Amino acid sequence: MAFSITNKTTMQESRESNKIDIIEKTTKIVGDIVSKADFRIDGNVEGTIITTGKVVVGEEGIVSGKITCTNSDIAGLIKGAIDVSGTLSLKSSAKIEGDVIAEKLAVETGATVDASISMKGSKKMTALPSSEKQEKTA
DSSP: OHHHHHHHHHHHHHHHHTOEEEEOTTOEEESOEEESSEEEESSEEEEEEEESSEEEEOTTOEEEEEEEESEEEEOSEEEEEEEEEEEEEEOTTOEEEEEEEEEEEEEOTTOEEEEEEEETTOOOOOOOOHHHHSOOOO
């Protein structure tokens, strides 16, 4: 019987870890969201979204604020900042206005990006001092 209880708990935890929270297109949320779940946003969110999961913004979805997540697929509008520790995928209908920080970035043709973009883990290039730039002659 102990095995049966353990098995039920494991199945419940498994279902919860695969849970996707959906914000429907008729829904507007004002405030901060902190979660471990994946999100699909087809409605309107004004505030901060922080999750260790994935955030998907559908074509009709609008987020005004900041998103911090592991991975993200954007087909709608982001006004603000998005910080993705993994892959950010911008679909052809995506519109980004603000700041983008991502480990990896995939942009489909047609996506509109009016943002500063920083890639995590990339090395910043520094200019050589002027004395090293000059060509030395013999």
